[in-house]
Amino acid sequence: MKESSLFLLCLLALTILAASSSSEMGDEYQVIEHDGPSIAEICQVQAEYETDADAQSISRMMELTGISALHDRNITGKGITIALLDSQFYYDNETAEKLTSDLVPVYNGSYRKYEVHGIACAELISEIAPDVKLYLVEAGGTETDVTNAVERLMKLDEHIDIVSCSSDFPFGRFDGKDELCKEVEKMTSNGTLWINAAGNQALCHWSGEFKDPDGNGYNNFSPEDESINLTLVKGEAVGLWLSWEDDWDRAILDYDLRLDHPSRGYSISDNSQKGYRGQKPAETIHLLAPEDGTYQIKIRRYDAPDVPVRFHLFTTQDLDEYQVQDSSIGILGCCQNVITVGAINLSTFDIQPYSSRGPTKDGRQKPDLVAPNNVTTFSYISEAFVGTSASAPYVAGCAALIMEIFKDEPDLDTKKVLIESATDLGPKGADNIYGYGLVNLSNLEVNR
Ligand SMILES: [Ca+2]
Ligand SMILES: [Ca+2]
Ligand SMILES: [Ca+2]
Numbered sequence: 001m002k003e004s005s006l007f008l009l010c011l012l013a014l015t016i017l018a019a020s021s022s023s024e025m026g027d028e029y030q031v032i033e034h035d036g037p038s039i040a041e042i043c044q045v046q047a048e049y050e051t052d053a054d055a056q057s058i059s060r061m062m063e064l065t066g067i068s069a070l071h072d073r074n075i076t077g078k079g080i081t082i083a084l085l086d087s088q089f090y091y092d093n094e095t096a097e098k099l100t101s102d103l104v105p106v107y108n109g110s111y112r113k114y115e116v117h118g119i120a121c122a123e124l125i126s127e128i129a130p131d132v133k134l135y136l137v138e139a140g141g142t143e144t145d146v147t148n149a150v151e152r153l154m155k156l157d158e159h160i161d162i163v164s165c166s167s168d169f170p171f172g173r174f175d176g177k178d179e180l181c182k183e184v185e186k187m188t189s190n191g192t193l194w195i196n197a198a199g200n201q202a203l204c205h206w207s208g209e210f211k212d213p214d215g216n217g218y219n220n221f222s223p224e225d226e227s228i229n230l231t232l233v234k235g236e237a238v239g240l241w242l243s244w245e246d247d248w249d250r251a252i253l254d255y256d257l258r259l260d261h262p263s264r265g266y267s268i269s270d271n272s273q274k275g276y277r278g279q280k281p282a283e284t285i286h287l288l289a290p291e292d293g294t295y296q297i298k299i300r301r302y303d304a305p306d307v308p309v310r311f312h313l314f315t316t317q318d319l320d321e322y323q324v325q326d327s328s329i330g331i332l333g334c335c336q337n338v339i340t341v342g343a344i345n346l347s348t349f350d351i352q353p354y355s356s357r358g359p360t361k362d363g364r365q366k367p368d369l370v371a372p373n374n375v376t377t378f379s380y381i382s383e384a385f386v387g388t389s390a391s392a393p394y395v396a397g398c399a400a401l402i403m404e405i406f407k408d409e410p411d412l413d414t415k416k417v418l419i420e421s422a423t424d425l426g427p428k429g430a431d432n433i434y435g436y437g438l439v440n441l442s443n444l445e446v447n448r
Pocket of ligand 1: 211212213214215216217218219220226
């Protein structure tokens with residue numbers, strides 16, 4: 001088991017920068033092993049969810065949420081620093097014109113033309129808070145890369161006011177105590193606000209306890225059903241991540257993950273969990289679908305006592321059945337003090353069906369806020385920027401405006417201001433779907 005992979009929470013041009021999976025070949029089919037960056041689509045949004053993309057969407061939402069009014073009063077994020085953590089910073093001269101002029105790249109090397117996810121986020125921040133100083137920080141694809149990115153930020157001479165991150169990891173403890181949360185807390189305890197996308201996994205997530213009433217070693221998703229169906233098209237890249245409650249450094253409960261192919265053969269991930277140092281309670285499978293059809297996901301008990309254990313399964317495509325929308329946020333979005341942002345439909349203000357939901361494993365309410373997505377950017381020139389990836393930088397830009405407004409107040413709690421000025425949506429009061437509601441600066445005292 002190497003490191004888990006980071007996935008970008010955008011729904012277009014999606015990239016998994018996957019570490020290697022330890023999957024083995026089942027029967028005649030080959031599991032794709034990744035040595036470096038690879039491409040796969042994460043939880044694709046189906047066309048029917050999105051009907052309202054138009055070039056005006058961002059300006060309309062900026063009117064509605066009080067941002068334009070603040071711009072009219074010359075509040076534009078002056079003096080505020082934002083670090084954007086991402087792994088895709090390709091831009092050309094034309095796109096550069098859309099970005100804030102005070103841009104500081106913190107990366108070496110170059111990006112391929114389609115690697116624009118981070119720049120699309122930068123465009124949104126530039127639109128909402130055009131005068132911020134924006135650090136573009138390469139955060140790679142692994143937990144080590146994110147740790148290194150945080151270390152670089154800590155070493156800067158300048159204080160970072162806000163981190164905006166639209167990526168997350170699909171396995172861990174989800175209780176705010178994952179290793180990476182220690183890195184996040186280095187920033188937040190230093191006064192930095194960390195804003196993270198909630199994720200787009202609500203329809204490609206299953207969670208439940210292992211149940212095996214017939215005692216054949218395979219989990220029963222229902223009394224008669226031992227698999228989750230997943231329909232795939234030949235050649236489609238698919239990823240599956242399974243993790244369970246166990247010691248995260250010395251896992252002792254040995255479960256395996258299996259994907260049966262439609263006609264014959266299967267892929268299996270059967271890492272050893274014997275309580276040795278470094279053994280994680282996790283299995284992953286990555287492959288290119290060898291044929292069209294309905295695949296079946298199975299969880300096998302290899303060597304574990306019959307005790308209740310809760311599992312989380314995340315996949316790159318929507319599950320055909322047994323979707324569990326609750327507790328579908330990744331590990332960064334579950335860290336303490338992070339502001340976790342979901343995505344709403346711009347026409348109806350309903351939550352997007354794919355927008356990940358709380359609570360965290362330890363029962364904290366999540367997300368914290370929701371914000372627009374499905375907006376037009378120059379980077380995604382012919383398509384809308386869809387998913388919670390677009391929502392997080394929207395909130396980051398809003399946070400910068402709040403910080404400028406209240407710059408003379410030393411005890412400013414920006415998170416509190418964001419929450420208190422949000423417009424409640426969905427069930428009355430704070431909830432695990434919309435959090436405190438839509439970020440809305442028109443409710444700020446200063447705008448009246
Ligand atoms: Ca069974
Ligand atoms: Ca195993
Ligand atoms: Ca509510």
